[in-house]
Amino acid sequence: MDINYVYQMIKTEVESVEKELLSNLDSDVDMVNEVASYVFESGGKRLRPVFMILASKLAGYSGNRAIVLSGVVEYIHTATLLHDDVIDGAKFRRGRKSANNVFGNDITVLCGDFLYSRAFMNLVKDGDPKVQMILANAAKTMSEGEVFQLVKTAEFSLKLEDYLKIIYSKTAVLFSACCEIGGILGKIKEEKVKNLAEFGKVVGLAFQMSDDILDYLGEPEKTGKKPGTDLNEGKMTLPLILLRDLADRDEKKKLRDIIVSESATDEDLAYIISLMEKYDIKAKAENFVDDYVNKSKELLKIFPENEYRDALEFLAEYVIQRDR
Amino acid sequence: MDINYVYQMIKTEVESVEKELLSNLDSDVDMVNEVASYVFESGGKRLRPVFMILASKLAGYSGNRAIVLSGVVEYIHTATLLHDDVIDGAKFRRGRKSANNVFGNDITVLCGDFLYSRAFMNLVKDGDPKVQMILANAAKTMSEGEVFQLVKTAEFSLKLEDYLKIIYSKTAVLFSACCEIGGILGKIKEEKVKNLAEFGKVVGLAFQMSDDILDYLGEPEKTGKKPGTDLNEGKMTLPLILLRDLADRDEKKKLRDIIVSESATDEDLAYIISLMEKYDIKAKAENFVDDYVNKSKELLKIFPENEYRDALEFLAEYVIQRDR
Numbered sequence: 349m350d351i352n353y354v355y356q357m358i359k360t361e362v363e364s365v366e367k368e369l370l371s372n373l374d375s376d377v378d379m380v381n382e383v384a385s386y387v388f389e390s391g392g393k394r395l396r397p398v399f400m401i402l403a404s405k406l407a408g409y410s411g412n413r414a415i416v417l418s419g420v421v422e423y424i425h426t427a428t429l430l431h432d433d434v435i436d437g438a439k440f441r442r443g444r445k446s447a448n449n450v451f452g453n454d455i456t457v458l459c460g461d462f463l464y465s466r467a468f469m470n471l472v473k474d475g476d477p478k479v480q481m482i483l484a485n486a487a488k489t490m491s492e493g494e495v496f497q498l499v500k501t502a503e504f505s506l507k508l509e510d511y512l513k514i515i516y517s518k519t520a521v522l523f524s525a526c527c528e529i530g531g532i533l534g535k536i537k538e539e540k541v542k543n544l545a546e547f548g549k550v551v552g553l554a555f556q557m558s559d560d561i562l563d564y565l566g567e568p569e570k571t572g573k574k575p576g577t578d579l580n581e582g583k584m585t586l587p588l589i590l591l592r593d594l595a596d597r598d599e600k601k602k603l604r605d606i607i608v609s610e611s612a613t614d615e616d617l618a619y620i621i622s623l624m625e626k627y628d629i630k631a632k633a634e635n636f637v638d639d640y641v642n643k644s645k646e647l648l649k650i651f652p653e654n655e656y657r658d659a660l661e662f663l664a665e666y667v668i669q670r671d672r
Numbered sequence: 673m674d675i676n677y678v679y680q681m682i683k684t685e686v687e688s689v690e691k692e693l694l695s696n697l698d699s700d701v702d703m704v705n706e707v708a709s710y711v712f713e714s715g716g717k718r719l720r721p722v723f724m725i726l727a728s729k730l731a732g733y734s735g736n737r738a739i740v741l742s743g744v745v746e747y748i749h750t751a752t753l754l755h756d757d758v759i760d761g762a763k764f765r766r767g768r769k770s771a772n773n774v775f776g777n778d779i780t781v782l783c784g785d786f787l788y789s790r791a792f793m794n795l796v797k798d799g800d801p802k803v804q805m806i807l808a809n810a811a812k813t814m815s816e817g818e819v820f821q822l823v824k825t826a827e828f829s830l831k832l833e834d835y836l837k838i839i840y841s842k843t844a845v846l847f848s849a850c851c852e853i854g855g856i857l858g859k860i861k862e863e864k865v866k867n868l869a870e871f872g873k874v875v876g877l878a879f880q881m882s883d884d885i886l887d888y889l890g891e892p893e894k895t896g897k898k899p900g901t902d903l904n905e906g907k908m909t910l911p912l913i914l915l916r917d918l919a920d921r922d923e924k925k926k927l928r929d930i931i932v933s934e935s936a937t938d939e940d941l942a943y944i945i946s947l948m949e950k951y952d953i954k955a956k957a958e959n960f961v962d963d964y965v966n967k968s969k970e971l972l973k974i975f976p977e978n979e980y981r982d983a984l985e986f987l988a989e990y991v992i993q994r995d996r
Contacts, residue, residue, distance in 0.1 A: 377816045379823045431785060435778040454759040457781060458819045461755060464785070465811035468792050472804040480796040487789035492701045495782045499703045 349662045357659060358401050361415060365397045368419035372466055383451050383459040387426055390442045396421045399551075399663065400526035403544050406648075406656040407534020414533055416474055420483060421526055423467035428490050428518075430460035435494070436581060479529050486525040493517020502582035504604045508589055512553065515560075520552030527551075540650055547647040551664045554640040558668035560585035561637070564621060565630045576617040582610050587624060587633045594627045637668050673986045681983060682725050685739060689721045692743035696790055707775050707783040711750055714766045720745045723875075723987065724850040727868050730972075730980040731858020738857055740798055745850055747791035748811050752842075754784035756818065760905060803853050810849040817841020826906035828928045832913055836877065839884075844876030851875075864974055871971040875988045878964040882992035884909035885961070888945060889954045900941040906934050911948060911957050918951045961992050 355362060369388045373381040397418035404414040432438070433446045434453045440446055448456040464487065471480050497514045500506055527548030531541035562571050563578045564587045578585050584592075584607070595603060603623075606616045624630065644664045651657050679686060693712045697705040721742035728738040756762070757770045758777045764770055772780040788811065795804050821838045824830055851872030855865035886895050887902045888911045902909050908916075908931065916927060927947070930940045948954065968988045975981050 375816050377820045377823070380816055380819050428785075431781055435781060455819055455822055457755055457759060458815045458822070461752075461784075461788070461815035462812060462819070464788055465808055465815060468808040469805065469812060472801055472808050475801060477796055477799060481793065484789055484792040484796050488786060488793060491782045491785035491789060492699050492704055495704050495779055495786070496701045498778055498782070499701070 349658060351662075351666055354398065354402075354659045354662060354666075357655065358398065358405070361401045361418075362394060362397065364412075364415045365394060365401075365418045365422070368415050369422055372419065372423075372470065375462065379451075379455065380459055380462050383447055383455060384426075384463065386450065387430070387447055387459075388422075390444050392442060394418075394422060395555075395663075395667065396425055396522060396526045399523060399548060399660070400530045402656050402660050402663070403527040403530025403548070404533040405530075406651055406654070406660065407531045407536045407540070407544070409530070409534040411533070413474060414530070416470055417479065417529055417533075418526075420467045420470050420474075421522065421529075423463045423470075424483065424487050424490075425522060427460040427463040427467070428494070430456050430463070432494065434460075435498075476532070478532060482525050482528060482532075486521045489517045489521045493521075497583065500584070502607055502610050503584060504592065504607045506584040506589065511584060511586065511589055515553055515556040516549065519556040520549045523552030523555070524549035543647045543650050547644050547660070547664075550640050550644040550647065551667060554637050554644065554664070555667040557586045557633070557637045557640070561587050561630065561633045564588070564624060565633075575621075576612070576614075579606075579612045579617055579620065582607065586636065587629050588620070590632055590636070591620070591624055591627055591629050594629075595623060599623060641665060641668060673982060675986075675990055678722065678726075678983045678986060678990075681979065682722065682729070685725045685742075686718060686721065688736075688739045689718060689725075689742045689746070692739050693746055696743065696747075696794065699786065703775075703779065704783055704786050707771055707779060708750075708787065710774065711754070711771055711783075714768050716766060718742075718746060719879075719987075719991065720749055720846060720850045723847060723872060723984070724854045726980050726984050726987070727851040727854025727872070728857040729854075730975055730978070730984065731855045731860045731864070731868070733854070733858040735857070737798060738854070740794055741803065741853055741857075742850075744791045744794050744798075744807060745846065745853075747787040747794075748807065748814075749846060751784040751787040751791070752811075752814050752818070754780050754787070758784075759818070759822075800856070802856060806849050806852060806856075810845045813841045813845045817845075821907065824908070826931055826934050827908060828916065828931045830908040830913065835908065835910065835913055839877055839880040840873065843880040844873045847876030847879070848873035867971045867974050871968050871984070871988075874964050874968040874971065875991060878961050878968065878988070879991040881910045881957070881961045881964070885911050885954065885957045888912070888948060889957075899945075900936070900938075903930075903936045903941055903944065906931065910960065911953050912944070914956055914960070915944070915948055915951060915953050918953075919947060923947060965989060965992060 370385065373384045375381050400418050400421060401414050429441065430447055433441060434448045434456050438446045439449050471483060493514055496517065500510060500514065524545050528541055528545035531544040560578060563585065564575055566573065566575065568574060592600065592603060603620065606612050641664050645661050648657050648660060694709065697708045699705050724742050724745060725738050753765065754771055757765060758772045758780050762770045763773050795807060817838055820841065824834060824838065848869050852865055852869035855868040884902060887909065888899055890897065890899065892898060916924060919927060927944065930936050965988050969985050972981050972984060
């Protein structure tokens with residue numbers, strides 16, 4: 349199996365989601381539609397819709413609600429991206445200028461608000477209180493997670509547990525919601541819905557950890573990203589936490605100084621990467637992530653083997669691929 | 673009747689709303705609760721809850737949903753204030769440092785998002801699709817209105833119609849929602865609910881127009897605000913629009929230059945105020961607003977006369993008072 353095969357399996361649905369995303373941009377304020385179209389036309393893998401659609405099919409559902417709710421999830425996700433890019437002062441997103449870079453911070457914040465409320469309008473129309481609560485709660489958790497991350501900026505002693513809480517909130521909770529909703533759409537047993545929710549959560553954690561590893565140890569020609577972004581933003585992520593816990597006293601002191609200063613230079617980054625090589629952090633962090641991926645696959649064993657289960661298992665591997 | 677009498681009439685409910693506002697600040701991220709408490713403890717007149725509660729009582733309702741939904745409305749309102757203050761770079765709000773001034777722009781944007789999603793969680797729990805749609809739509813309209821206002825910044829030829837669209841979106845739509853929901857809670861006839869919605873809208877428009885007049889022509893010792901904020905932000909508001917349409921050719925040219933420059937000096941403001949005196953703009957704008965207030969009172973005539981109708985009629989006058 350490869351990623352194109354997966355997209356091919358649910359081609360009709362993914363195309364319908366793309367249409368859904370644009371069809372709600374019906375504001376009578378042109379600028380709102382312009383900003384939102386700019387963002388959605390820049391593409392993206394639509395991973396969350398793909399997870400929701402596959403989970404719904406695994407649960408035996410194949411109706412239109414998976415399209416509408418995928419649109420809702422992608423709106424919520426995009427709203428958080430818009431606000432995050434404003435907060436981080438990001439200049440680029442998906443290889444194009446970020447919305448804040450093109451339209452300004454103020455309009456970008458407000459278009460994020462528009463997408464949130466447009467998402468909730470569609471949720472109200474869909475009319476399922478359980479699904480509504482899952483997504484309202486996910487949106488709440490995401491905003492809390494971002495605040496928690498900011499509060500923990502440049503905190504060298506950040507516990508692994510708090511790191512996991514941050515990435516659960518900013519990434520895993522929405523993946524979990526997508527898979528759980530897929531199960532709910534199929535009206536399958538509570539236990540199976542729970543496994544899908546847990547599957548989405550564990551995959552989401554692995555996805556974010558893998559991203560955080562690539563930020564230090566990825567090859568820019570494959571990832572398309574300049575390394576060290578997290579360091580510049582004072583974020584303590586998995587590879588840095590593992591390194592901190594293995595470094596000797598002198599190294600630890602130097603590391604702490606770099607993090608606390610909140611102004612790491614290129615030399616600082618090179619030093620950290622060399623230490624990561626010394627302590628074999630890449631392999632250790634990847635092992636850590638692999639455990640999550642394996643756990644996620646275990647959770648799907650409650651379902652009979654079929655092409656949708658295969659596809660979800662494949663995706664669990666795919667989201668942590670080093671050259672995705 | 674005076675404002676204290678109105679608050680006394682619904683004292684229990686207003687106190688319950690205050691409790692409701694703080695009771696949902698249950699985030700396990702302390703900073704989120706801290707920012708939200710900071711904002712809610714700084715007070716405010718809770719005008720929107722007061723309108724909702726009085727409208728619900730006029731409609732014969734007196735249960736707890738008016739409290740919960742008042743909390744929802746105040747959360748949505750506060751979320752927009754937080755985002756607006758970030759966008760405008762506001763330093764103060766309600767006589768205290770603004771949240772963005774104390775906690776920074778990034779945390780303030782995210783706490784706005786938290787309040788939005790917390791509001792929607794409570795809306796989901798309340799479980800009334802009609803009410804949910806009214807408020808999701810109001811939130812959407814508010815974000816659109818703010819974008820529209822930004823797009824129209826420094827547009828000297830702004831049509832009165834577009835000005836009304838802006839203030840409808842940023843202020844009146846939520847007042848309208850409050851009064852409409854009050855009617856829905858009371859399960860009164862569609863026609864009466866419509867009148868309440870229209871009443872809220874017209875009062876909201878009058879309220880915002882009155883605010884916009886005070887921004888040029890209020891007495892700082894009464895309003896507690898430095899005049900000319902709207903001018904500095906390039907906003908074309910009612911008094912400036914009326915002045916533009918009455919000014920002679922030379923004055924108009926000078927006015928246009930000031931607006932388009934987007935950097936009005938104190939002398940520019942003094943010049944504009946002197947022109948407003950010359951053309952008697954205060955009286956003209958206040959007449960304009962009075963027409964709205966009178967219209968709003970007409971809309972309540974569909975209800976039997978009682979203390980709640982009296983209180984709403986009083987409030988329609990109160991929100992445009994020059995020294996409130």
